[in-house]
Amino acid sequence: MTVKTNNINAVIKEVYNGTIFAVKNIIPLEPNIGAPQLINPPLTVNFGVMIGFTGGLKGELVLRSDEAFIGEIGEVMFGMPLSNDMLESFAGELGNMIAGSLSTYLAEKDIKTDITHPTVLKGDAQLTGFKRALLVEIEYSESKKIAIYLLINQ
Numbered sequence: 001m002t003v004k005t006n007n008i009n010a011v012i013k014e015v016y017n018g019t020i021f022a023v024k025n026i027i028p029l030e031p032n033i034g035a036p037q038l039i040n041p042p043l044t045v046n047f048g049v050m051i052g053f054t055g056g057l058k059g060e061l062v063l064r065s066d067e068a069f070i071g072e073i074g075e076v077m078f079g080m081p082l083s084n085d086m087l088e089s090f091a092g093e094l095g096n097m098i099a100g101s102l103s104t105y106l107a108e109k110d111i112k113t114d115i116t117h118p119t120v121l122k123g124d125a126q127l128t129g130f131k132r133a134l135l136v137e138i139e140y141s142e143s144k145k146i147a148i149y150l151l152i153n154q
Contacts, residue, residue, distance in 0.1 A: 008152070011057060011111060012036075012134055015150050018105035019136055022098045023148070028076055034137040043127040043149060049095030050127075052116035057106065059130065061099045062121075062149040063091075069144045070094065092118035098148075127151065 016036045023031060048064035067087060074082040074090040082090050095118045103113045130151035138146045 008132075008154070012132075012150075012152075014106060014109045014111060015057070015102070016134065016136060018102045018109075019098075019148055019150070021105050022101035023138055023146075025101055026094070026097045027073055027146075029073070029140050032139045034139070037135045037137075039133045039135050039149070041128040041130060041133070043130075043133065043151070045121045045125045045127065046123065047091070048121045049091050050119045050121055051095050051099040053099070053103070053113045054116065055113040056111045057113045057152070058154050059150060059152040060127075061095070061102065061115075062127065062151060063095050063098065064121075064147040064149065065145065067091075069140075069146070072144070088120045088122075092120050129153075 020033055023033070043062065045062060045064045047067050047070070048062055050060050050062045052060050070091050071082050071087050073094065074087065078090075096115070099115045099118075103115050106113050130153055132152040134150045134152070136148045138148065140146075
């Protein structure tokens with residue numbers, strides 16, 4: 001399916017549902033998932049990962065969290081603490097797993113996508129140039145959160 005403007009809302013709904021599905025299947029912690037929100041540029045990311053989508057859906061998936069919580073997720077998944085290069089590598093792989101699971105979910109809904117390699121974002125990266133952005137906030141405890149953004153370029 002090629003996404004047209006008149007059915008973008010249906011695609012956004014599937015992306016939201018697929019994101020929830022992916023996060024629940026990949027991260028072995030119990031999430032509290034917030035309602036989807038539309039946001040405007042710019043998007044500032046201090047630590048996170050960005051993965052591009054091509055094909056029927058064009059845009060980027062951005063996961064934003066803090067390094068400590070990403071490290072905790074890695075420790076829960078792999079049984080050992082992660083730091084420095086291992087933490088950055090894991091952040092990229094976590095994004096890759098979530099984006100890959102989302103892409104598989106979308107394919108089952110007849111929305112064909114491919115994903116690009118992950119780009120780890122550190123510092124005060126500002127992302128602009130997207131037409132629409134969907135934010136899903138996922139909370140695991142008061143100080144342990146992940147924000148997932150889908151930046152749509154069509």
